[in-house]
Amino acid sequence: xxxxxxxxxxxxxxxxxxxxxxxxxxxxxxxxxxxxxxxxxxxxxxxxxxxxxxxxxxxxxxxxxxxxxxxxxxxxxxxxxxxxxxxxxxxxxxxxxxxxxxxxxxxxxxxxxxxxxxxxxxxxxxxxxxxxxxxxxxxxxxxxxxxxxxxxxxxxxxxxxxxxxxxxxxxxxxxxxxxxxxxxxxxxxxxxxxxxxxxxxxxxxxxxxxxxxxxxxxxxxxxxxxxxxxxxxxxxxxxxxxxxxxxxxxxxxxxxxxxxxxxxxxxxxxxxxxxxxxxxxxxxxxxxxxxxxxxxxxxxxxxxxxxxxxxxxxxxxxxxxxxxxxxxxxxxxxxxxxxxxxxxxxxxxxxxxxxxxxxxxxxxxxxxxxxxxxxxxxxxxxxxxxxxxxxxxxxxxxxxxxxxxxxxxxxxxxxxxxxxxxxxxxxxxxxxxxxxxxxxxxxxxxxxxxxxxxxxxxxxxxxxxxxxxxxxxxxxxxxxxxxxxxxxx
Amino acid sequence: xxxxxxxxxxxxxxxxxxxxxxxxxxxxxxxxxxxxxxxxxxxxxxxxxxxxxxxxxxxxxxxxxxxxxxxxxxxxxxxxxxxxxxxxxxxxxxxxxxxxxxxxxxxxxxxxxxxxxxxxxxxxxxxxxxxxxxxxxxxxxxxxxxxxxxxxxxxxxxxxxxxxxxxxxxxxxxxxxxxxxxxxxxxxxxxxxxxxxxxxxxxxxxxxxxxxxxxxxxxxxxxxxxxxxxxxxxxxxxxxxxxxxxxxxxxxxxxxxxxxxxxxxxxxxxxxxxxxxxxxxxxxxxxxxxxxxxxxxxxxxxxxxxxxxxxxxxxxxxxxxxxxxxxxxxxxxxxxxxxxxxxxxxxxxxxxxxxxxxxxxxxxxxxxxxxxxxxxxxxxxxxxxxxxxxxxxxxxxxxxxxxxxxxxxxx
Numbered sequence: 028x029x030x031x032x033x034x035x036x037x038x039x040x041x042x043x044x045x046x047x048x049x050x051x052x053x054x055x056x057x058x059x060x061x062x063x064x065x066x067x068x069x070x071x072x073x074x075x076x077x078x079x080x081x082x083x084x085x086x087x088x089x090x091x092x093x094x095x096x097x098x099x100x101x102x103x104x105x106x107x108x109x110x111x112x113x114x115x116x117x118x119x120x121x122x123x124x125x126x127x128x129x130x131x132x133x134x135x136x137x138x139x140x141x142x143x144x145x146x147x148x149x150x151x152x153x154x155x156x157x158x159x160x161x162x163x164x165x166x167x168x169x170x171x172x173x174x175x176x177x178x179x180x181x182x183x184x185x186x187x188x189x190x191x192x193x194x195x196x197x198x199x200x201x202x203x204x205x206x207x208x209x210x211x212x213x214x215x216x217x218x219x220x221x222x223x224x225x226x227x228x229x230x231x232x233x234x235x236x237x238x239x240x241x242x243x244x245x246x247x248x249x250x251x252x253x254x255x256x257x258x259x260x261x262x263x264x265x266x267x268x269x270x271x272x273x274x275x276x277x278x279x280x281x282x283x284x285x286x287x288x289x290x291x292x293x294x295x296x297x298x299x300x301x302x303x304x305x306x307x308x309x310x311x312x313x314x315x316x317x318x319x320x321x322x323x324x325x326x327x328x329x330x331x332x333x334x335x336x337x338x339x340x341x342x343x344x345x346x347x348x349x350x351x352x353x354x355x356x357x358x359x360x361x362x363x364x365x366x367x368x369x370x371x372x373x374x375x376x377x378x379x380x381x382x383x384x385x386x387x388x389x390x391x392x393x394x395x396x397x398x399x400x401x402x403x404x405x406x407x408x409x410x411x412x413x414x415x416x417x418x419x420x421x422x423x424x425x426x427x428x429x430x431x432x433x434x435x436x437x438x439x440x441x442x443x444x445x446x447x448x449x450x451x452x453x454x455x456x457x458x459x460x461x462x463x464x465x466x467x468x469x470x471x472x473x474x475x476x477x478x479x480x481x482x483x484x485x486x487x488x489x490x491x492x493x494x495x496x497x498x499x500x501x502x503x504x505x506x507x508x509x510x511x512x513x514x515x516x
Numbered sequence: 517x518x519x520x521x522x523x524x525x526x527x528x529x530x531x532x533x534x535x536x537x538x539x540x541x542x543x544x545x546x547x548x549x550x551x552x553x554x555x556x557x558x559x560x561x562x563x564x565x566x567x568x569x570x571x572x573x574x575x576x577x578x579x580x581x582x583x584x585x586x587x588x589x590x591x592x593x594x595x596x597x598x599x600x601x602x603x604x605x606x607x608x609x610x611x612x613x614x615x616x617x618x619x620x621x622x623x624x625x626x627x628x629x630x631x632x633x634x635x636x637x638x639x640x641x642x643x644x645x646x647x648x649x650x651x652x653x654x655x656x657x658x659x660x661x662x663x664x665x666x667x668x669x670x671x672x673x674x675x676x677x678x679x680x681x682x683x684x685x686x687x688x689x690x691x692x693x694x695x696x697x698x699x700x701x702x703x704x705x706x707x708x709x710x711x712x713x714x715x716x717x718x719x720x721x722x723x724x725x726x727x728x729x730x731x732x733x734x735x736x737x738x739x740x741x742x743x744x745x746x747x748x749x750x751x752x753x754x755x756x757x758x759x760x761x762x763x764x765x766x767x768x769x770x771x772x773x774x775x776x777x778x779x780x781x782x783x784x785x786x787x788x789x790x791x792x793x794x795x796x797x798x799x800x801x802x803x804x805x806x807x808x809x810x811x812x813x814x815x816x817x818x819x820x821x822x823x824x825x826x827x828x829x830x831x832x833x834x835x836x837x838x839x840x841x842x843x844x845x846x847x848x849x850x851x852x853x854x855x856x857x858x859x860x861x862x863x864x865x866x867x868x869x870x871x872x873x874x875x876x877x878x879x880x881x882x883x884x885x886x887x888x889x890x891x892x893x894x895x896x897x898x899x900x901x902x903x904x905x906x907x908x909x910x911x912x913x914x915x916x917x918x919x920x921x922x923x924x925x926x927x
Contacts, residue, residue, distance in 0.1 A: 130869055232539040243569055490526050
């Protein structure tokens with residue numbers, strides 16, 4: 028029945044929406060307030076500040092079907108021993124872990140093709156027996172112990188085209204729940220298995236740690252450079268054969284679930300602006316909306332990083348934040364380190380480096396070494412004028428004081444967009460919640476990762492902007508008096 | 517702490533930077549122990565560290581030492597078997613768990629409040645700031661407007677924020693009682709609402725009292741469900757309290773049956789009191805002590821209901837709240853009882869989260885009711901507060917409140 032419903036949903040054009048008489052900005056603000064009323068402040072902020080979805084045009088469809096970004100077939104065969112691996116005894120999940128995963132899942136997310144949403148499953152939280160039964164169902168799905176047609180139905184997913192051509196994949200809510208449970212259950216295992224390279228899979232301070240490691244290493248030894256490598260469409264192109272081999276070798280009890288969803292070509296549905304459905308096939312890569320995807324990607328990449336680290340000189344340090352790779356090494360070794368790592372990742376994980384985003388930076392101003400010339404003029408950052416001498420690693424600027432100041436100035440302007448929206452919201456309580464939970468803390472990442480001497484002006488400007496936004500919410504055209512600003516803190 | 521909880525980036529930037537290094541050292545140590553050890557060695561050298569960023573991390577730590585943090589751990593204790601950050605104290609608006617950042621920022625902010633803000637304020641402002649602090653006092657600042665009980669319409673929200681910041685309120689009558697209703701003492705009204713809220717002849721007391729009572733009734737009914745009973749406006753004469761005459765005309769705001777393990781009836785009197793007089797001056801000792809108005813209210817109520825002070829089949833609970841939002845110890849005790857009672861009716865797998873969710877919801881309802889009552893008392897706004905229903909929302913909605921939205925640390 029589930030499969031039939033999914034097929035029907037795929038074949039039926041969606042009813043076209045009636046045009047609204049409200050201006051788009053007013054609709055967006057009303058939608059943001061509606062998200063606040065459900066407690067989803069993060070989504071409310073995104074509604075106000077993010078780019079709209081990509082248009083439902085033929086060009087978007089062509090971008091989604093670009094075989095370089097989304098290979099439609101399996102490029103590397105899945106090893107036979109992995110396909111034939113004996114099913115391990117299933118892990119029985121408790122009602123507690125299922126309840127925790129369900130409770131923390133976001134509300135209001137779009138339905139998959141079956142029509143079920145997380146909100147439907149959340150009603151089960153009120154009933155002890157229902158929770159126990161749900162835990163049994165999740166256990167069976169985690170072991171892929173379902174009738175073949177049911178598994179086939181759960182594999183179908185809806186694709187949403189965001190402005191980046193990656194697209195977001197919205198699978199069935201029950202499958203997403205099982206993924207969340209597995210990601211929680213194996214979180215510590217994934218973290219342990221992907222050390223010492225991966226910084227993204229532990230609960231706290233991953234970005235801070237990587238930024239601190241890079242900055243302190245560069246400042247401790249001025250002869251060191253950092254090579255920053257970005258994977259091209261990494262999630263959509265990572266080799267499923269490598270993912271499955273790694274899972275089979277390292278976390279065999281996860282294999283049935285991963286094999287069920289990534290063991291063959293995936294089918295996604297995308298609707299154009301007229302509501303007409305289009306089928307997209309994907310043979311490699313992981314789904315952007317899958318809770319397990321970061322861990323699976325890190326596992327697939329880990330073996331290649333371990334192999335590359337064996338070849339790198341002992342003075343080099345290799346670190347990763349998912350597909351963003353960083354190598355700390357002496358300047359003369361930068362090119363060979365770059366070659367070693369990019370070739371290993373391309374060869375084993377199937378992910379090629381995005382050369383346009385590669386950056387190499389050292390804290391001493393110096394001309395580019397000759398062996399980096401063929402990588403392009405944008406790669407070497409240490410020979411630029413001060414305001415451009417640096418690069419951004421995991422959201423943190425590393426570079427000259429002028430570069431960091433310019434970066435922070437750009438951040439302030441970016442934050443101002445949300446602050447400008449708040450006084451125009453139709454509800455003061457919603458605007459206040461967005462100010463206190465979303466706008467005010469936006470400075471935290473920079474304050475935590477950039478030394479205080481470089482953030483003095485930024486912090487002052489941020490405080491002024493927040494006080495200005497509060498004054499605008501209260502209709503105080505001349506700003507808040509000094510005493511009121513003291514009380515606001 | 518009595519403010520809005522918008523942490524100053526200027527004041528807390530050292531706390532954020534020090535805390536980031538305290539949080540990240542164990543992460544690096546788990547992956548690159550030699551590098552982590554090298555960084556700690558440099559940090560121990562302080563100003564002599566080779567890396568400027570490590571010099572500044574140590575300098576940020578010394579800044580925290582000078583600004584009120586007596587318990588900063590040494591760098592060497594942060595790697596290896598590092599002690600975790602201390603547990604969260606009572607939450608206030610915008611306090612969230614960020615590893616070491618929470619204790620570091622709270623220490624700096626508390627020091628600033630004690631050493632810089634309070635000494636610079638007039639007695640009136642000091643009393644108000646104290647009245648606005650304490651557990652649950654700022655819950656309305658975090659309340660999600662998901663139902664009428666936790667929603668502050670724009671006029672009420674505006675008044676609440678202005679009162680909290682001591683800004684002039686929207687214009688109203690210039691003289692107490694000149695509104696055609698015959699109330700008031702005829703004295704001049706100030707722009708901050710102090711007179712209107714404290715004057716016993718302005719009618720504010722009668723307008724605001726039922727709002728908080730109704731909020732308590734709703735919270736108690738959501739908690740007790742079918743296991744007990746919540747009776748609003750109970751005649752004391754209708755209770756079999758020894759020493760009370762059948763002609764006694766006193767009424768209790770609400771009586772709760774079935775909430776306590778021993779089964780006694782909780783005889784509750786909800787009262788909303790001001791830390792200021794109608795002249796805008798603090799009541800005696802309120803400028804330099806917390807909860808003075810609450811203590812006075814408790815004594816008044818104990819004198820009003822001496823028969824209920826003898827423990828037995830009933831207990832008197834004085835649910836006193838200061839207009840700024842500070843709750844009495846009895847309010848917090850009742851909340852603990854109600855949350856414990858309600859949580860027993862949900863599946864064990866979600867019980868801790870349900871406890872946290874109900875706590876946040878009910879403090880939100882009560883705190884929003886206090887702000888409604890204050891807005892009504894200020895005479896700038898007349899919309900009644902009407903909570904809907906007694907059953908409360910579905911459990912799944914409450915569980916969403918268990919972990920309040922925390923700001924992202926990602927760029």
